[in-house]
Structures are given as C-alpha cells and as structure tokens.
C-alpha cells in the first residue's frame with residue numbers, strides 16, 4: 001500500500017492529537033489523513049445538556065488544533081463514514097476501539113459497510129491503558145472482583161505514550177462539513193474549559209499542587225483535592241497512558257492512590273466489555289428479585305436535593321449546579337436512594353447520566369451497581385452509609401454543605417449535618433435507622449436465592 005492514498009481517522013472518544021495510537025498507526029499508512037467526527041443522534045439524544053455542551057467545546061478545540069480541518073457530519077455512521085471515505089478515495093478508516101455496548105455494535109456494521117467498498121478498518125488502542133477484555137484470570141475467565149483485577153492490571157503493564165501531535169501528518173481538507181449545532185442551554189452552569197490543552201493544563205496544575213496530598217484529600221468534598229479530569233477522560237482529551245507515564249515511578253501515597261482510581265475506571269470498562277447487559281441489568285442476578293418502592297415524590301425530592309439530609313442535598317445540588325459531584329458524595333447519595341428510599345439503582349443512574357458532564361456508561365452504571373450491592377462488590381449489602389455520620393466525617397467543618405445548601409448557611413460548623421428546625425429546610429424525609437433495617441431485611445430475602 002502506498003503512503004500516498006489517504007486514510008480517514010474517525011474520532012469518537014479520543015478528541016486529542018497527543019498520545020494517539022490510532023493517529024500514529026494511520027500516519028504509518030498514509031501521510032494524508034482526513035479527520036472525521038460523526039454527530040450521531042443515537043448517542044447524542046439520550047445525553048444530558050452538560051455532556052453535549054462539553055463535547056461541542058471539545059470538537060471546537062480539536063478543530064482549532066487541526067487548523068479548521070475537522071470534517072463534521074451528522075447522521076448514521078454506517079452511511080456517513082462510508083460516504084466520507086469514498087469521497088476522498090481512502091484506503092482505510094482508522095479508529096481507537098470503542099468498547100461500550102453501542103459502539104461495538106455500531107462498529108461491526110460500519111466495518112461491514114466499508115468492506116463492501118474494499119476499505120480497510122483498523123482499530124488501534126482504546127480509551128484505556130489496557131483495552132478492556134485483555135486481562136483475564138489464568139483460566140480465561142474475566143475478573144469479578146476489583147482487587148485481583150487491579151493486581152493483574154498493574155502486572156500486565158501498558159505501552160508508553162504514542163509520540164503523536166498536530167504535525168505528524170498532512171490533514172486533508174474536508175470535502176464538506178456541517179456546522180457545529182448550537183449547544184444546549186446550561187442555565188448558567190459553568191463547565192470546565194474543554195479540549196486537550198485544557199486537560200493537560202489541569203493535569204500539570206494537579207501535579208504541581210495536588211498529587212502529594214491526593215490520598216488524604218480525595219475523600220474530602222470540601223477540598224479541591226482531586227484531579228477533576230473525569231470529563232476529559234470521558235472524551236479522550238487526554239489518554240490515561242499519558243497520566244500513568246507522568247507518575248510512573250512515583251511511589252508516594254498520592255500517586256499510588258491515583259493509579260488505583262485509574263484502575264477502577266479500567267475495571268468497570270472491563271466488566272462492561274464482558275457483560276454489556278450490565279448497563280441495564282443487575283450484574284448479580286439475585287437482585288432481580290429485590291423488592292423496590294415506586295415513589296415518584298421521594299425520587300423527585302432526591303433529585304432536587306430536598307431530602308432533609310444535608311450531605312445528600314448538597315451533593316444533589318452540586319450535580320444540578322455544576323454537572324459534577326464529588327466521588328464520596330456520589331456514593332452517599334446513591335446509597336441513600338437505594339438503601340434509604342428503596343428505589344432502584346437504574347433510576348438514580350439515569351438521573352446522573354442526564355446531569356453529569358463526565359457521564360460514562362461503564363463508570364456510572366457499574367459504580368451505581370457497586371453501591372446498590374447488585375454489582376461487583378464482594379461485601380455488598382451491609383455497606384449502608386449513614387448520611388449524617390458520613391457528612392460529619394468527610395465534611396467535618398460543614399463547609400461543603402453550606403456551599404450548596406444556602407438555607408443552612410446560618411448553621412455553624414459540623415452542626416450543619418444535624419439541622420434543627422431551620423427555616424426553609426425540610427425535616428429528614430425518612431428515619432435512617434428504620435430504613436437501614438428494611439434494607440437489610442429485603443437483602444436477607446434475596447441473599448440465598
């Protein structure tokens with residue numbers, strides 16, 4: 001094959017030019033590369049406004065890096081990718097593998113359609129340090145528990161960053177392109193700066209001031225102690241390999257703990273790869289028999305942050321205000337929905353996917369299942385968070401609650417976690433001790449099934 005025939009690089013969850021294995025592979029086949037992105041309603045329609053607006057920002061940033069040569073098309077990728085590739089006489093379409101359920105189905109169809117026109121399909125790398133599905137137990141079975149997966153993942157290792165950048169190829173002038181649609185209204189919500197440059201800036205800021213104290217601070221929602229990289233990882237503005245390479249050899253507690261969090265992301269993607277149905281169904285099928293409530297009013301109060309449990313309300317309001325919520329608080333609000341209100345995890349997961357700027361099917365659904373007990377947690381149901389003591393422990397001065405719940409701003413210190421008759425703030429909607437018992441009884445009823 002001559003390096004003169006152009007190829008297509010179809011961007012999906014890899015909206016960057018640095019450390020881009022598929023771009024490197026494309027460049028080895030051709031120096032003329034068409035950068036393509038397909039606006040696909042099957043993915044965009046169910047996505048919430050923050051995620052779509054952030055995506056639009058990332059596309060704009062990528063287009064700027066490409067000197068305005070990102071070809072944007074709208075429609076069914078099966079038609080659009082073939083059309084673009086044929087138009088420029090491409091010999092191949094290069095992609096980073098998409099390992100989610102929809103992406104896998106779609107790619108089978110696109111590959112088939114391309115083959116009808118003798119256009120090759122090449123997958124190189126993915127959004128993960130180790131592509132989901134690669135790590136299995138010695139008997140070939142997938143890991144079901146995080147800790148042994150984490151060990152195997154670390155032992156396996158990963159290649160160093162791919163040496164790519166803006167000028168590695170000649171970007172082909174798009175034969176046509178649609179305009180980026182208007183972003184959905186965010187009603188005053190401010191999102192992080194989108195794109196690769198912003199992702200790397202944020203990362204370097206964290207390396208200068210954050211990594212050393214990450215392990216201590218990561219559970220404190222009142223402190224800016226985490227990387228805030230999740231939306232960038234969601235859209236591939238930065239690859240985890242870049243991040244892992246930058247902290248390689250750092251054996252400090254912060255770097256170790258951060259590697260563990262990256263491993264969680266990879267674990268959930270691996271679970272979803274092996275069990276795509278767990279995006280909607282219980283990973284542990286015993287939970288199919290779990291008794292849930294159907295209570296719209298309770299669900300609405302949870303969504304609006306009006307439960308009367310300050311840490312839960314602060315988290316739910318942070319989500320509505322910023323499109324993001326601190327990890328510790330995500331666990332607390334999820335536990336509250338499932339184990340205090342006895343509502344099914346998928347209702348909460350759907351609300352999160354509509355509002356999170358980092359909404360990611362694998363991380364979201366499987367974290368929800370983990371908290372609900374129906375997922376991969378080895379000690380599932382007994383972990384019932386007490387929202388009051390969690391608040392006192394992880395927001396010890398009450399600063400986080402006061403930031404997001406203005407009605408409670410007059411309450412000083414950690415007393416904010418047990419407010420007494422504060423005007424405008426609701427009384428607790430349930431008795432936690434009682435609901436905890438109910439949750440345990442319901443779990444007891446399915447445990448042996």
Ligand code: FAD
Pocket residue numbers: 218226227228229230231233234261262264265266268325326327328330331334352356358359360361363364365367368371
């Ligand atoms: P940091 O603490 O700086 O962690 C660095 C990176 O590690 C994160 O950006 C993320 O990519 C990864 N990571 C950290 N914790 C986890 C975890 N528990 N599971 C998977 N990856 C992790 N994360 C998402 O990216 N998208 C989601 O839709 C999502 N939904 C969640 C739903 C629930 C119920 C829970 C409990 C967690 C969810 N998480 C999700 C995981 C986690 O809360 C976020 O990744 C994290 O809060 C993002 O902030 P950060 O980038 O500052 O994290």
